[in-house]
Amino acid sequence: MPKHIVRLIALLAGGLALGLAAKWYFTAPSFYEYGHYRADSVPQIAAQEPAFQGAGYCQGCHGERHAQWSANNHKSVTCESCHGAAQGHPQKGKLPIPADARKLCTLCHEKMAERPRTQPQIDSAQHGAGQQCIVCHNPHAPRLAVAAALVAGDAAAGGRKHAASCASCHGANGISPNEPWPDLAGQNAAYLARILGAYKSGAQTDVMMSPVAQSLSDAEVQNLAAYYAGLSCRAPARAAGAGAAAGKLLAKNCSACHGETGIAANPAWPHIAGQKSTYLANTLKAFRAGLRKDPMMAGVVRGLSDADIANLAAYYTAQSCGPASKGKGGS
């Protein structure tokens, strides 16, 4: 064989050997094990630690919250949807409680044509008067427990019952002569029926009211509610007492349900405009002490001092129960 051909073959063979050696050297050990890739990369990817832990992880410590949440209609929204990933909690500190509920809640509940109709939606500009959502809604049990029941009572029959059983304390015209007792005239019928029902069932107790309510039939409760709702709340206008101005600032937290001046937009909630200030203060204190039970009120009054309560009572008692309250109490 000619010399130059031998050289050429030797050169090619040397190049091939060098190339194969380089490939052998540079290829990762697990390459080609399962295919044209590095098999060791799969366990590496799988080894990453999960950030989101799932609601079961939260339940370990927050059992009570978990029980409430999982029994209500936010149960499809997991803890970490709002509070963020639980990785490192509690060792590395607390998870955030969303500061701006209006911002968070509207992500799902702002009214948009693009959303499915089954999704509960609100026009946030028209809803809640700029309040934080959590003032009225418990995020773990968001549906309002209070639904306004339709009141269909006989006002005339209610009037006769009133004269016999209620007038001595609540006044001949539903305007109480006594500071600790509430005016009933012009009050929302649905609210009155609900509260009388609560006294009747024992869900709410009062030395005076419980025995009276227990003696009432369901029809009588409806009749009384209809009767008081139809009365005019013509209580004499009261001069604004000390603290009314401070109370007005605090009242921002109440206005979403009870209206800016104490005229509730929803018949399930009571009007408080022009109500007796001592009664208002006592009721707020009863909510604060847990003697009266309402999930919404309990949350609202939690942070109120005695002075705050006095100021709020002073503010609302000075408001006019006015024409807005007429006709809002149902039939």
Add this chain to the structure above:
Amino acid sequence: MKREAISALRARRGFLRKIGRAATVVAAAAAAGTGGVMDKAAAKSGAAAGRASFPTPDYDWTKHRWAFGVDATKCIGCLRCVEACKHENAVPLTAHHFRTWVERYVYLEGEDQPRIDSQQDPVNIAASGSEREYRFADRYAGAKVEKAFFVPKLCNQCTHPACVQVCPVGATYKGADGVVLIDHEYCIGCRYCVQACPYGARYFDEGKGVSDKCTWCYHRITKGLQPACVEVCPVGARVFGDRNDPQSPISLFIRNNRVQVLKPETGNGPNVFYVGIDKAVL
């Protein structure tokens, strides 16, 4: 026609593969004298046999066939999935990097084409306040909307992934359980795969210098968890499971609904199944 073209393409690929194998055998025979290489190849096949359960002791990838379902009729566009995904997978917090995203399709009265935007639209970023928060602006509030809906999107983990075929270094591959993964140590950042994906599911992570995409949260599903987006979805618009289990959520989803996939004509064989999308959704 298209289907024939694709099968012809597959036949051609198979033929080339055979030629390649023959060439390898010849080369190996030639190199037998140099030793080493063959010994190492033998060692490799030994290692493969040695792994009882791969990739982890508790998870055997040959026993699973993952799939994903999206019910667009349920999606409310809250974007909790997008936020959760970014956190779970350390995706760069900019408006240009998403492993999953949500598109909005709005048909206004008298218009034939839908108006399409996603959370990275400047109007939506303005509504959320920053690129790190996600919110769909109520931009059609006053308009006469004829039809509108949201469509969540993510990597389709295709049966015949174009992205895997174009990778020049074997840095991306399809596992036995159906998930297309990326080896960040091998990726050279050439971005061929980003270009190849017909769904725009891949992005280039400039910080790490590698391509990245949705892995259906591979680190979670191999531990028995749901992907993070499925975990946080408040309305059950995202469904995930194992098609090997006839009672898994995804098997029931596919069986009980008329499902469709995106761009079936590309031949990639996507594995994200959609319910309630429109012809305009690609």
